[in-house]
Amino acid sequence: MKGLIKTLIGDGRTVACVAVALAIALVLLETSARPAAGIVMPLVLLAGAAYLARH
Amino acid sequence: MSDIGVVVATFLTAGVEWVEAFTIVLAVALTIGWSRAGMAALAALAVLAALTLLGAGFITSLADAGYIQFIVGLFLTLFGIRWLGKAIARGAGLKPLHDEALAFTKLTQSAVLSETRSAMLVAFQGVLMEGLEVWLIVVALGVQTGHTAAAALAAMVALVAVTAVGFMLRAPLAKVPENTIKFLVGCAILGFGSFWLLASLGYDWPIGDYALPCLMVFYAIGGLMLIRSFATPSSPHAT
Numbered sequence: 412m413k414g415l416i417k418t419l420i421g422d423g424r425t426v427a428c429v430a431v432a433l434a435i436a437l438v439l440l441e442t443s444a445r446p447a448a449g450i451v452m453p454l455v456l457l458a459g460a461a462y463l464a465r466h
Numbered sequence: 467m468s469d470i471g472v473v474v475a476t477f478l479t480a481g482v483e484w485v486e487a488f489t490i491v492l493a494v495a496l497t498i499g500w501s502r503a504g505m506a507a508l509a510a511l512a513v514l515a516a517l518t519l520l521g522a523g524f525i526t527s528l529a530d531a532g533y534i535q536f537i538v539g540l541f542l543t544l545f546g547i548r549w550l551g552k553a554i555a556r557g558a559g560l561k562p563l564h565d566e567a568l569a570f571t572k573l574t575q576s577a578v579l580s581e582t583r584s585a586m587l588v589a590f591q592g593v594l595m596e597g598l599e600v601w602l603i604v605v606a607l608g609v610q611t612g613h614t615a616a617a618a619l620a621a622m623v624a625l626v627a628v629t630a631v632g633f634m635l636r637a638p639l640a641k642v643p644e645n646t647i648k649f650l651v652g653c654a655i656l657g658f659g660s661f662w663l664l665a666s667l668g669y670d671w672p673i674g675d676y677a678l679p680c681l682m683v684f685y686a687i688g689g690l691m692l693i694r695s696f697a698t699p700s701s702p703h704a705t
Contacts, residue, residue: 418598420541421548429543433663440667448669453660453681456547457688460656463551464560464696 424466428459469616471678472607475654476617479603480624482647483596485639488632489566490592493573498585506586510593511625514601521605522614532666538610539663545602546656546685553649554689558696563645566638603655610662653689657682 420426432455439448487507495503528534555561579585600621608614632639661671661678671677 414595415598418595419602420544425544425548425551428547429540432543432660433540436664436667436669440669445669446672448664449671449677452664453684456543456656456660457685457692460547460550460554460652460685460689461692461696463547464554464558464692 424463428456428462432456432459469611469613471654471658471682472611472613472617473620475651475658476600476603476607476620477624478647478651479655480600480621481628481642482644482651483600484625484628485566485642485644486564486569487593487596488628489570489638490573490596491589492632492636492638493570494579494585494589494592496574497579498582502582502586503589506589507593510590510597513594514597517598517601518604518614518618521601522609525605525609535610535662536666538606539659539661539666541602542606542655542659543663544659545599545606546652546654546659548652549648550652550656550685550689553645553652554692554696556645557649557693559698560696566640566642566644570638607658610658649689650686653682653685656685 432452435455436448436452439445439451491503491507494506525534525537528537552561556563573579573588578588604614604617604621608617628639657678661681665671673680
């Protein structure tokens with residue numbers, strides 16, 4: 412079961428990276444900085460991929 | 467564009483996963499025979515086919531299109547960032563490249579293959595676990611774009627191609643450029659995922675669907691820059 416979950420969603424670090432990107436996007440979408448969400452979220456996800464590569 | 471992208475991304479994802487699954491089945495087949503190993507592999511493929519029908523049926527039964535888009539976007543983002551992170555780490559030399567020949571040798575020397583039933587279980591589990599990632603891509607990309615059949619067909623074509631080449635060689639497919647494919651697929655899937663995830667939250671992409679290839683290119687360029695900056699002396703990208 413653990414293997415199945417890890418295969419489908421990844422480990423805790425992967426979930427944390429996507430959760431951070433999602434949280435930042437949600438905040439931006441509720442503010443006047445809404446148009447920036449389309450730039451900031453991909454940047455945060457790329458930073459997340461860099462973090463996952465390093466760990 | 468997204469239709470071709472769905473087929474290509476599914477074919478490449480499936481190709482990489484079937485290569486890994488073939489290594490496992492080959493190791494089992496050389497121990498307990500092709501018929502038993504093949505039966506175990508076919509049973510796993512039958513489970514995956516049933517899961518595809520169930521998964522696609524369940525997701526399409528959800529009434530709210532925005533909800534479907536969010537779920538699909540979230541799973542694809544989780545998948546894409548994982549593959550991209552792994553490909554960057556391997557490309558930069560931070561982690562060793564996946565070696566099919568080594569995986570095959572380790573498995574053939576494993577005591578678990580000495581008993582027929584446990585060896586069949588290894589083949590079944592191997593195909594099932596590798597195939598689950600294919601299943602995820604087929605269902606997620608297929609349902610969201612309305613091309614589940616095309617995505618499933620692309621996965622099956624990849625299966626036939628890998629099996630045919632594997633049968634001819636009777637050896638692990640170690641020469642497949644797995645990390646390059648994982649890098650490209652990671653960029654594409656992360657592009658699909660982040661595009662749909664933000665759209666499901668009510669974000670209007672300024673250039674509409676054209677934002678999708680732009681996202682893929684952005685992740686590819688960013689990923690290549692990261693490989694360069696993380697490169698270790700053992701990496702092929704070290705300067």
